[in-house]
Amino acid sequence: MRHVQLIAISGSIGATLFVSIGSPLTHSGPLGLLLGMAFWCSVVWAAANCLIEMTTLLPVDGGFVQLSSRFVDQSFGCALGWNYYITQLSLVNFELTAIHVIVQYWDADLSPAITISWVLVLVAALNLWKVSWFGEVEFWISITKVILIFALTLYTFITMVGGNPKHDVYGFRFWKNPGVFGGRTAARKVVQAIFDSASWAVFAVVGPDYLSLISGEVKNPRRIMPKAFNSTIYRIIGFYIVGSLCVGVVVSSNDESLLGAIASGAKGAAKSPYIISMNRLGIPVLPHIVNAFVLVSCISTGNGFIYTSSRTLVGLSQRGQAPKIFNKTNRNGVPYVAVIVSLLIGCLSYMSVSKGAAKVLNWWIxxxxxxxxxxxxAIAITSMRFRKGLSAQGLMHILPVRGHWMPYSSYWLLFWSVLVAIFLGYYVFIPGQFTAQDFIFNYGSLFIYFAILIGTKTYDWFVKKNHVWVIPAKEIDLTTGLDEIETYTEACEAHRLAQKHSAGNKVSNFFFRE
Structure with a gap:
């Protein structure tokens, strides 16, 4: 349980929450940032409600990627799997590029090639040995993120009430001037501010999808995964909502230092709202400590993305949607070929050597x-078909756990995902702002997804003579592997009850709800 909980935190918290969050603050104002973040967090929570039902019933390798092929259609699952693989590899490259930017806070002349190379070697060592080693290392590294979040929240409260070298009791001063929406008063500008914040949150807020992916490698998943999914709401409130509130308190949305640092692509955590605040208040040393913690956070997050990307590739391989070689494992059960391929594609981060880290980071975002x-x-659609199959086959009673507000959570997730996807790159259509690169990185994934979907469906239609568009509800496979999972769960529970717990185990169980 402690591995699962901390991996969920690790996969969802990186440089974005501590550094990049300054950008949406300047675009949206403190309240605009908070509202946009809260809105998108509700969408991610809806995703957790969809995934908890499918994952606890069938905790399989590849998670929701494999289940989408099983509940919707092989072509649909293939397109989703490759799309998600692109997502994870993009995140790997983002974190590797971000790590170099953070290190430059101390050495501005350091070559990106040096930083990226040693991080790739470190991540390879952590991912290629065995999954229990990965989980243990990730657990301890991820604790630094939790410490940093609590420390920055405490810093916000102490300094806002006057606990700073200047004894400045600034409170919510920056909410009054320049205002809760950064000086914007027109309704159109306010809506745009909230949408810009929500669009940024799409990149920043993740987590439930990782839980689904790792479910096939979790001991006693029927016991652990429900608690892990249900804790999503606490992570969202404790990290994202509180974090958004804090940055809107410690610095103004029109702060010249913040705007200048963002415009110039300042190195490391120099453009972090917290660092801007510390410099304004004349607090020494602390910025270096924060930068060090952010560096560890990025290494942890990049490490987690290598894991999830490789497991996505394994899931595709198991379904015959990728070469079988990706399913090969070493003696410890680690799919080393998939891990190595993901690491090699992570070398795309070397683009920052010639293009500039700030520009490359925006592309990945x-x-x-x-x-x-x-x-x-796609997760919303998979959940809908899953429930449709359960209802049609009279199997709704086999669900070990039911998600909150289902099936309405899946409707909420689908509606807003599609709507935001359409308007995500709206700015490229503003006269004079169109660039081919921005258009490709905002909408290219849609074309890739539908190209794979149409290509595989055409192959099925004409070569395999499979003329079914979507698997009929009564034919959805909801039972294959179910007996094995039930037997395994019983054995896990018997082992858990017979096991003697040390004092350390009891403390761990208390804090991580095992």
Whole structure:
């Protein structure tokens, strides 16, 4: 349980929450940032409600990617799997590029090739040995993120009430001037501000999808996964909502230092609202400590993305949608071929050597946002077909756990994922702002997804003579592997009850709800 909970945190918290969050603050104002973040968090929570039902019933390798082929259609699952693989690889490259930017806070002349190379070697060592080693290392590294979040939240409260070298009791001063929406008063500008914040949150807020992916490698998933999914709401509130509130308190949305740092592509955490605040208040040393913690966070997140990308490739391989070689494992059960391929594609981060890290980071952010929206929409559709199959076959009673507000959570997830995907890159259509690169990175993933979907469906139609568009509800496979999972669950529960727990185990069980 402690591995699962911390991996979920690790996969969802990186440089974005501590550094990049300054950008949506300047575009949306403190309240606009908070509202946009809260809105998109509700969409991600809806995804968790969809995934908890499918994953706890059938905790399989490849998670929702494999289940989409099983509940909707092989072509649909193939397109989703490759789209999600692109998402994870984009995140790998983003984190590798971001790590170099963070290291440059101390050494501005350091070559990106050096930083990226040693991180790739470190991540390879953590992912190629065995999954229990990966989980243990990730657990301890991820604790630094939790410490940093609590420390920055405490920093916000202490300094806003006057606990700073200048004894400045600034409170919610920046909400009054320049205003809750950064000086914007027109209704259209306010809506645009909230949407810009929500669009950024699409990139920043993740987590439930990782839980689904790792379910096939979790001990006693029927016991652990429900608690892990249900804790999503607490992570959302504790990290994203509180984090958005804090940055809107510590710095003004029109702060010249913040705007200048963003415009110039300042290195490391120099454009973090917290660092801007510390410099304004004359607090020494602390910015270096924060930058060090952010660096560890990015390494942890990049490590987690290598894991999820490789497991996505394994899921595709198991369904015959990728070469079988990706399913090969070493003696410890690690799919080393899939891991190595993901690491090699991570070398795309070397583009920052010639193009500039700031520009490359924006490319990855746009690509991740668009592919993530496709993933969320596909998860909603998969959940709908899953429930349709359960209802048609009279099997609704076999669900071990039911998600909150179902099936309405799936409707909410699908509607907003599609709508935001359409308008995500609206700015490229504004006269004078169109660039081919921005258009490709905002909408290219949609074309890739539908190209794979149409290509595989055409192959099925004409070569395999499979003329079924979507698997009929009464034919959806809901039972294959179910007996094995039930037997395994019984054995896990018997082992858990017979096991003697040390004092350390009891403390761990208390904090991680095992």
């Amino acid at each position: 746009n690509l991740v946002s668009s592919t993530s929206l496709v993933t969320w929409a």
